[in-house]
Amino acid sequence: MPIASPGRRAASYWFVDGLPDILAGMTLLIFGALGLWWRIHARRPSSQFDFFFLAAGLLLLFWKGRAILDFLKARVTYPRTGYVQPPEELSETPAGRSDTLITLSLRPAPPPDENVTRFQSRTVMVILWWCFLLSGLNPWKRWYALLAMPALAVTLYALNRRSERPFRWWSALILALTGPALLWLDVAPRLQPTLPLLLAGVWLVAQGACTLVGYLRANPYPRTQEGVSA
Amino acid sequence: MTPRMQQISQLDRVIHEPARLAIMLILGGAGDADFLYLQREGGFTQGNLSGHLAKLEEAGYVEIEKKFKGKVPLTVCSLTGKGRTAFAEYSNRMLGLLQSNGACGSPRP
Numbered sequence: 001m002p003i004a005s006p007g008r009r010a011a012s013y014w015f016v017d018g019l020p021d022i023l024a025g026m027t028l029l030i031f032g033a034l035g036l037w038w039r040i041h042a043r044r045p046s047s048q049f050d051f052f053f054l055a056a057g058l059l060l061l062f063w064k065g066r067a068i069l070d071f072l073k074a075r076v077t078y079p080r081t082g083y084v085q086p087p088e089e090l091s092e093t094p095a096g097r098s099d100t101l102i103t104l105s106l107r108p109a110p111p112p113d114e115n116v117t118r119f120q121s122r123t124v125m126v127i128l129w130w131c132f133l134l135s136g137l138n139p140w141k142r143w144y145a146l147l148a149m150p151a152l153a154v155t156l157y158a159l160n161r162r163s164e165r166p167f168r169w170w171s172a173l174i175l176a177l178t179g180p181a182l183l184w185l186d187v188a189p190r191l192q193p194t195l196p197l198l199l200a201g202v203w204l205v206a207q208g209a210c211t212l213v214g215y216l217r218a219n220p221y222p223r224t225q226e227g228v229s230a
Numbered sequence: 231m232t233p234r235m236q237q238i239s240q241l242d243r244v245i246h247e248p249a250r251l252a253i254m255l256i257l258g259g260a261g262d263a264d265f266l267y268l269q270r271e272g273g274f275t276q277g278n279l280s281g282h283l284a285k286l287e288e289a290g291y292v293e294i295e296k297k298f299k300g301k302v303p304l305t306v307c308s309l310t311g312k313g314r315t316a317f318a319e320y321s322n323r324m325l326g327l328l329q330s331n332g333a334c335g336s337p338r339p
Contacts, residue, residue, distance in 0.1 A: 006256045009271070010256075074302050075302070082266030082268070082269070083263065083264040083304050083306065084260045085263065115260050
């Protein structure tokens with residue numbers, strides 16, 4: 001779907017270099033790995049304690065994420081393709097929830113014309129809550145990853161498909177297929193609840209890295225100071 | 231002169247020029263943007279954009295600041311309060327003109 005309005009184009013420009021994906025993915029990956037390490041090595045691992053690691057990581061992401069991205073973009077993106085005001089991160093207000101419901105019901109969403117994003121709430125928080133809720137219930141034991149990963153992939157795809165940062169269908173399919181792969185690898189049910197976090201982290205980092213490589217190849221570093229080739 | 235023609239002649243000529251209208255649209259939707267982003271987004275040449283920005287700045291519609299992001303110098307442009315008001319007025323006037331002419335419906339073949 002073409003993004004026509006300047007506000008939406010500016011919001012999607014924030015994701016043009018893949019850096020937000022890489023940062024969010026790295027956070028999930030590092031703190032998810034800490035959670036997994038806890039599950040493997042603790043004598044009596046509390047089923048939820050590993051998510052405290054993740055909560056710490058997400059707090060760090062929400063607190064310092066913008067500053068880190070601005071630091072990176074000042075060196076990678078702004079000299080190459082210019083600076084535009086970063087999109088405002090919208091929280092899910094009641095109006096936002098109705099927007100989400102419209103998106104899920106596959107009806108056309110109202111045309112957004114502001115420089116805003118919901119990347120944190122519709123991608124990072126969705127991954128966290130999805131894994132947290134399913135881990136709390138953990139009703140499927142060894143079938144957990146098989147069912148959780150496709151469900152997570154479909155949710156991420158549906159929630160973001162009309163956003164400023166949509167996921168491609170084949171990318172969501174790859175995430176979904178990690179479920180059967182985990183079943184095939186026969187991972188212990190005790191470890192399975194943290195694996196969706198790790199896999200989602202790897203998935204985001206991989207996408208971000210591909211986007212970044214493509215971006216860097218298409219936009220070589222300019223010669224003059226202000227980023228404009230004479 | 232008919233009232234409609236009078237309305238047309240009252241359009242803000244600073245904004246009415248297509249390149250400047252594009253700049254106002256981009257800055258109105260995106261917020262702050264630097265010279266390079268405007269150049270790429272609007273498909274301007276460097277000299278063309280400089281000229282139009284100078285005119286908008288002279289009219290008090292656009293503010294141009296030299297900023298640093300990290301160690302990178304950026305020429306950041308943004309709409310002023312006067313610019314926002316003028317752009318809103320221009321949009322309303324133009325919309326009114328087009329609607330009164332029945333030109334805001336579906337495009338004719």
